[in-house]
Every structure is written in structure tokens, then in C-alpha cells.
Amino acid sequence: MFFAVFLLTIYFIFLIFILKKSYTKNSIYPILYIILFLPTYSFFQIIIYDISNEIFLVELIKYSKDFTIFSILFIYLFGRKNPLLNIKWKITNLDILFLLFTLTVFCFIVFQIGESNFTERIIYGKNLLLISSVYFIGRNINYSLLDLNYINKILVLLTIIACFVSIFEFLTNTHLHSLINYSSYYLDLYSIDPTGNYGLSWTFERPGPIKRYGSFFADPLEFSSFLLLGFSIGIYKIFKSNILVNKLYHCLFISIVIFGFYLSYSRSAILGGFLLLFFSLFLMNKFRLFINLFLLTFLLAFLIYYNSSLETKYFIIDSITFQNSSSLGHLFNWIQGILSIYDNPFGTGLGTSGNSISVDNEIAIGGENQFIIIGVQMGIVALINYVGLIIYSIYNSYKLYNLEKDKSLKYLPFIVCCLKFSLILPLLTSNAEIYTFISLFGWFFVGLNERRYSILKN
Structure with a gap:
């Protein structure tokens, strides 16, 4: 005590x-x-x-x-x-979308819409309001090169520590969460019984069963989404550094991140990493390298598939065709959520979709797609609003990257643009906005970007 x-x-x-x-x-x-x-x-x-x-x-x-x-x-x-x-300061389109999103959440908290009680609506709604809050905090902050260098060092160190913790888990064949009584915590506080073969939850394993590790994050899915941030930093530093030793250092850093992807083993995050790589080459106008790398990736994927075991081939085919249990679960929840949006285009209320702890499983609809979760709870208009937030955050970061004349300050729009783009796949396959760090970090930096973009544009 x-x-x-x-x-x-x-x-x-x-x-x-x-x-x-x-x-x-x-x-x-x-x-x-x-x-x-x-x-x-x-x-x-x-x-x-x-x-x-x-x-x-x-x-x-x-x-x-x-x-x-x-x-x-x-x-x-x-x-x-x-x-x-x-x-x-001039109101931008992204500001308007955030204000509308905030107003929508407030309305769904105040008015009795759906089966959730007022307390449940407040608990779930305040998590959505945190997104708007960190955006507007970032929108009001001027940053300098010194600030960015400081942030970069912390993020690189944080990524390395997180990966080494997962490597320690791998070498000892022990989930760190098992050592701190993860299952007892969720059983006592939320009445959630441990599941899976390791006494934690199904999230901590992949078919085999083979362990996957979450480092010091909530679970492997949040850890793998965080690694997309480290991956984007490594790519930027490799291409922007003019010193060979630094390039080798960042290559080693990316190798550690890639091994982290393997240990956390989230298919959506791994595919998101490939999208991030190709998108970053597009962002930096390295089109020849983009084409060569795309062809090489396609060739390697074919060779790996051709020479893999039957078990691996069946796993890949079943994942693509939604025949294994995980993919089938995603598909079922997507269909359930889409049908709910069709039947209730104005939403079923906060706390009625998703796999957040604040959602009552007895009334939950869908839950394996962030876009569908927003649509189920707050309707089609809110869904379009949320999609607009994603699109504008990527587009404005892309524009800022091209507008920024100070090469040292291009770091921030590059990271935000790549991160938000690569997170699209995790958003399509999970309730990714509940990943507290990567969600609030991303939207805070979108706010920083938007302030800088509005200044340079005008």
C-alpha cells in the first residue's frame, strides 16, 4: 500500500x-x-x-x-x-468539423437517445470529448524546432523501451500482464472473466495458439498501433539524414520496430505499416523508389506464400475470405452495425456500440470498426463528420508538408500525415479511438498542424 x-x-x-x-x-x-x-x-x-x-x-x-x-x-x-x-484566428474547415462533432456528442449526452442511462452516456461521451479537447489545445500552441527535437527524442526513446520490453516478454515466454494480475483487475473491476489459453484475453494470442505481446500498453493491439508512430519517425529520419552513421542508426531503429510488429502481431497494423511506407514515399515524391519497392514487395509476398506451409497458406486464405474465427467475427460485427445504421440513421445513442469497457454488452451492436461504431451510436451525419475529420487531418497535413519552407519543421506534418493515413486500417478493424495514447496524441498533433497550416496558408 x-x-x-x-x-x-x-x-x-x-x-x-x-x-x-x-x-x-x-x-x-x-x-x-x-x-x-x-x-x-x-x-x-x-x-x-x-x-x-x-x-x-x-x-x-x-x-x-x-x-x-x-x-x-x-x-x-x-x-x-x-x-x-x-x-x-481564422476558423478552418477542420475547426468547423470538430465544433460540429463536439456539439453532436453534447446533444447525445444531454438528450435521452437509446437505452444507455445518463451516467453511461456521460462516461462514454467524455471520452469522445477528449478528442476535441486535445485538438483545440494543440490548435492554440506555437511550436519551435527545439520543441520538435525534444519531442522526437522522447518518442524514439519511448519506442525503443516499449520494443525491448516486448522482446523481454518474448525471450522469457511470459506476458508482462500476467505478472501484474491483469485478469484479476478486469474480473474485480469490470466482472470480465479471463479468456484464451493464457488466462488473459484472446487479444494476447494468435492462431496456434502463439503468444503476442503488448509491452506496457493496454494490449497488443494498442502496442502495434503505437508502433506505426515509431515506424513513421524512422522512415522520415532515414530519408532526411545526410550522415551515414545516422542512417544506420535509424535503420537499426526501424528493425527494432519491425520486430515489435512481429511480437504484437496485429494484421491491420502490419498492413498499415506497408501503407505508411508507400504513402511516405509518395509524400516525399520518391516515385521511382515507390514503384520498385511495390514490385519487390509483391514478388516477395508471392515467394513467401508459394514456399510457405499449407497451414500458413490456409491461414492467409481464410483471413482474406473471412473464414477464420477472427475475420468472421469482424465481418459479423460489421454487418450487424451496418444494418443498425440502416434501421436507425439518426443513431441508437452513446454507449450502444463498440468494445469499450463503458459499453454494456447486453445492448452493444457491432464493435469491430470505428467508423461503424460512430455511425451506430450517433447516426449517418456524425459518421460523415468523423470521416471528414480523418480526411481533413490527412489532407491539411499533406498541404502543410508542401507549404513548409523550413525543412526541419517538415517533421511534424510528415509524422501526422503518415500516422493518420496508416491508422485507417486499424480503424476499420477495431475500436481504435479507445487506444488512449495514440488517439489523443494523434489528434493533439493534428491541432498543432492546423495552427501552422492556417498561418502559412494565409
Whole structure:
């Protein structure tokens, strides 16, 4: 119990430091909270519960995250010498889409739509409002080259540590989550029984059964989505570095990330990595390399398939044709969700779709596609709105990358553009916005991009 209190004391000192700096400085301190804490957000809760066995302490951590982000937004809106409301900046199309998205979520929280009660709607709705909050916080921050270099170093170090933790899991053949009583945490707090062959959940294994590892993230799916961020950083640094030693260093970094993809083994994230690679070549106008690499990838895929075992061939075919249990589960949930959208074009209410803990399984419809989840809960208009957020975040980042004259500042739009594009596949196959770190990090950086883009465009 003492150790739990000690860890929480350190955490709240860090939290107070971030809030104080957010009030006094126009800086990137809010992103430090996102980068340094949110990757271990779920893991930290499980550790605290494992040590203390106190649900109250877990709830304190959960709601401190919401309090911190909403407080920083409130500080930027009202609490500074030059609050956001007093700053004159041109409203962009992306701003309008975020305002509409926020208004839609508020309406679905306030009005009784669907079977969820008011408390359930607040719990689910505030998670969606966090997306808008971090965007508008980022929208109000000016960043410098020094800030970007600082962020880059932290992200690279975070990626390396996460990959080495998963490598340690692999070498010891032990899920880190098993050591901190992951299954007891979910059973005691959410009445979710352990499943699968390893006493955790089916997410922690692939057909075989073969273990897949989540490092210090909530699960392997969140870890694999995070690796897309590290992959985009590595690609950018390889092509933009003029020093051979640095190129070799970044090649080694990418090799570690690729091994992380193998250990977490999310098919959508792995395919997203290929999309990211080809899209990054397009972004940097390396069309000849794009064509050569595409042909080489196609040839290697054919050779690997041709020389693989029958079991591997059947696995690939069953995945493509939706005949294995995982793919079939995706297909069933997609059809169920699409039919619900057709029957209820204005939505069935918050908390009625998805596999978030705040969703009641007895009334849940669909859940394996972020776009369908939005459409089921808030209707076709909200679905179009959400798709617009994705499209504009990618398009405006692409435009900013081309507009930016300072080559050293091209880093940010490149990373955001590639990350958002590569996350499309995970969004199509999972409730990816519940991956706390990669979701809030991505939308925060979209806000940073949009501010810079609106300045350069005008």
C-alpha cells in the first residue's frame, strides 16, 4: 500500500507541474503529459490495483486524466493572459468539423437517445470529448524546432523501451500482464472473466495458439498501433539524414520496430505499416523508389506464400475470405452495425456500440470498426463528420508538408500525415479511438498542424 501511495504521489506532482506550466507558458507542456503518462495509462492502473487492492485509487487515476485534459483546455480558453477566446484566428474547415462533432456528442449526452442511462452516456461521451479537447489545445500552441527535437527524442526513446520490453516478454515466454494480475483487475473491476489459453484475453494470442505481446500498453493491439508512430519517425529520419552513421542508426531503429510488429502481431497494423511506407514515399515524391519497392514487395509476398506451409497458406486464405474465427467475427460485427445504421440513421445513442469497457454488452451492436461504431451510436451525419475529420487531418497535413519552407519543421506534418493515413486500417478493424495514447496524441498533433497550416496558408 505504501508503494502505491508513493507512485501516486509522484504522479500527482508531475500532474501539478504540467498544469502549472500550461497556465504560465505558451509551450508544449500538455503534450508531455500525453507522451510520458498515457502510454502506461492502463498498465499503471493495474499496477496500483495489484499493489493496493483499492478500486478508489484506480478510479482516481482514471478521472485524473480527464480532469487534466479538460483543465488544460479550460486554462487555454479562460485562464491565461491571452486566452484562446481573445485570440483572433481564422476558423478552418477542420475547426468547423470538430465544433460540429463536439456539439453532436453534447446533444447525445444531454438528450435521452437509446437505452444507455445518463451516467453511461456521460462516461462514454467524455471520452469522445477528449478528442476535441486535445485538438483545440494543440490548435492554440506555437511550436519551435527545439520543441520538435525534444519531442522526437522522447518518442524514439519511448519506442525503443516499449520494443525491448516486448522482446523481454518474448525471450522469457511470459506476458508482462500476467505478472501484474491483469485478469484479476478486469474480473474485480469490470466482472470480465479471463479468456484464451493464457488466462488473459484472446487479444494476447494468435492462431496456434502463439503468444503476442503488448509491452506496457493496454494490449497488443494498442502496442502495434503505437508502433506505426515509431515506424513513421524512422522512415522520415532515414530519408532526411545526410550522415551515414545516422542512417544506420535509424535503420537499426526501424528493425527494432519491425520486430515489435512481429511480437504484437496485429494484421491491420502490419498492413498499415506497408501503407505508411508507400504513402511516405509518395509524400516525399520518391516515385521511382515507390514503384520498385511495390514490385519487390509483391514478388516477395508471392515467394513467401508459394514456399510457405499449407497451414500458413490456409491461414492467409481464410483471413482474406473471412473464414477464420477472427475475420468472421469482424465481418459479423460489421454487418450487424451496418444494418443498425440502416434501421436507425439518426443513431441508437452513446454507449450502444463498440468494445469499450463503458459499453454494456447486453445492448452493444457491432464493435469491430470505428467508423461503424460512430455511425451506430450517433447516426449517418456524425459518421460523415468523423470521416471528414480523418480526411481533413490527412489532407491539411499533406498541404502543410508542401507549404513548409523550413525543412526541419517538415517533421511534424510528415509524422501526422503518415500516422493518420496508416491508422485507417486499424480503424476499420477495431475500436481504435479507445487506444488512449495514440488517439489523443494523434489528434493533439493534428491541432498543432492546423495552427501552422492556417498561418502559412494565409
